[in-house]
Every structure is written in C-alpha cells, then in structure tokens.
Amino acid sequence: MAEEESRDAGPSAALMSAIVTEQFVLQSAASTTVSEALGRSSLYLSALSSSLIALGFASQTPGLLLPFAAAALPTVFVLGLFTTVRLVGTGVQNVLYLSSIARIRAYYRELDPEAACYFARWNAGEGETDDALGSLAVKSGPMAGLFTAASMVAVINGVLGGVCLALLTYYLVTDHHLPAALAVGLSTATVCLTMFYRCQHHRYLNIQR
Template identity: 80%
Template sequence: MEADNQDAEPSATLMSAIVTEHFVLQSAAGTTVSEAIGRSSLYLSVLSSSLIALGFASQTPGLLLPFAAAALPTVFVLGVLTTARLVDTGVQNILYLSGITRIRGYYRELGPEAARYFPPWAAVEGGTEDALRSMAVKSGPLAGLFTAASMIAVINGVLAGVCLALLTYYVVTDHHLMSALAAGLATAAACLTVFYRYQHRRYLSIRR
C-alpha cells in the first residue's frame, strides 16, 4: 500500500516542470496583451496625427485632397495589418490560457482539498470555454465584439467609409452628398463584415 501511494504521488521533477510551464504560459499570455496594447496605441497615434495634419492641410486651398489621398489609405492599410495581428495575439492568448486551465485541472487532482482551491471556470475543463470563462467572457458569436481587434476594426472601418465617401463626393458624383454617404456607409459595413467573419473563423479554429 505504501508503495502504491508513492507511485500515485507526482515526482518532484514533474511538479517542477509543470510549475515552470505554468509560469511560462502566464508570461506568454501577458506578452500578447502587451503587444496588443502597443499595436493599438501605435495605430491610434498615427490616425490622430494624420487627422491633425488634415486639419492644417484644409486651411490651404488645393492641399486637402492630395494630402488625404496619400495619408488616409496609408492609415487604413496600417489598420488592416494591425487588426490581423491583434486577432493573432488574441488567439495566442486563448491558447496560453487553455494550457493554464489544463495545469489547474492537474492541480485539482493532487488531493482531496485541492478541488477547493482550483475550481474549474467552466463545465468543460481545460479547453477554450474554460479559458474564456477565466476572463469573464462567455463564448458565442458576440464574444469577438469585445476584443482589441474589434475596437481597431470599427475605427478602421469608419476610416474606410470616410475615404470612399470623400472620393465619391469630390470625384465620382461631383458633390452629391447622399451618394457619398451611401458609399461610405456601405464601405464601412463591408469592412466590418469581412473582419468579423475572419475573426470568428480564426477563433473557431482553436475550439476543442
């Protein structure tokens, strides 16, 4: 019996490896959050600087449209690249948190009292649902609305709509306001739809 109990107990080497992996996963998850904050801040800084420059350019006749044609599409491309990477960091974060929840599940089986200190976050332990619940997020179609990528995607979609509205107003329709508004709204809606479908598909790929 004593030998069986010793065999059932985890070795010191295994426990050290698990604790180290737990620490590594926590550090990696924190890194994804830091990267998301940095990329979001960079995009918003470039956008705000461009809008301020547009305000100065509008005071000079004939300078607004050329400057807007150069600056706004550049910021939009930066926004697309930023949102794509933010989706990647979000997926990485969920994977790291899933690993942490699996380790917590192992801790929960170490003894009779362990379950009290390492309760599961969701009914399905150690998976994506458990990882999301650890952040107080309920999985579902609307879960992606609250990510950093969604925040930047909304702003970038509005920017795309403004670009197309200006193009329609000044070039295509010769100052027809309603046509410009319709083109802007349709463009913004199309950009957001494409983004949400992409993000949803990326998050579905990591479900277990």
C-alpha cells in the first residue's frame, strides 16, 4: 500500500531535483559545443583571410609569390581539415545533448495529462534524436548535417585544396596550361567535399539509429 501511495504522489523531490540539475548540465554542455564551434570556425577563417592578404602583398615581389603560397596555403588547408573534423564532432555532441534533454522533456510531458501542450515535440518523428533535430529546425535524414558549421568550413577548405593543386599543376606540372590546372582544381574540390559529406553523414547516421 505504501508503494502504491508513493507512486500516486508522483516523483520524489530528490528525483525531480536530480532531473532538473541534469537538464541544466546538458544545456550548459550544449552551449559549450556551440561556443567551441564558433571559436574554431573563427580561427580558421581568420587564418585563411590573413594568408590571402599576405599573398596579395607577396605577389608584388617577383619570385616570392610561389614559395609563400606553397608554405601558407597547405598549412591553412591542414588547419581546415582539423577544424572540420572537430566541428563534426561538436555537432554530433550537440545533438546528443539535445537528445538527452528531449528525453527529460518527454518525462515532463508524462507527469500530468495537461503537460503535453507545454512540452510539445519539436519534430513529428518518434525518437529523441528527431525531437533534438527539430529544436534546431532540422529534419532527420541524409540532409541533416548539410547546413552545419562543419559543412561551411568544408566547402571553403575544399575550394582551398582545389586552388592549391591547381596552382601546383599550373606552375610545376603542365607548364602554365590553364585548362588542365582548372580540371585538377575542380576534381580536387569535388573529391574533398564528397569525402567530407560521406564522413559527416556516417557520424550523424549513427546517432539517428
């Protein structure tokens, strides 16, 4: 009888306090992933813009442009790879944290018959991940990670990689043959973006299962 009365009385104060604390911790962790993504994206874009400005000054000195570009552009490209990988990780972390918050919201929704209108789902999907993506105005599926910060940096970095190989082809391989250099650059950018999309899609697909 005591156990039935305890169930009818609802969750204990200690449990509710723990759930509220956990939700606060998850919200703070989700905010941290967004801040980290912003910081890493800003660092990469600052390095890229600084390198491009320096290239403009280097182009005014004969014989300096090619060595400087050979040193600066690959370095920024590698930085972009590291940044992209980490941005995918922070994006996945954010969705995981939001999925846990969605689980807590689902518990709140069941506390009272009238609670459903105050803790409505963000997405029509059945899973917590669908609800989490819905809070970001994103639908689960192959396009879920396409418009992330990682995708933005990957596009810029893919173009940078294409430019690097195009310059290498133009000056050192084909003896200033522009069509061949453009073909190499476009192919490189396409391969980089395809590999990134497949990797990111695989990471997001794992958390949507």
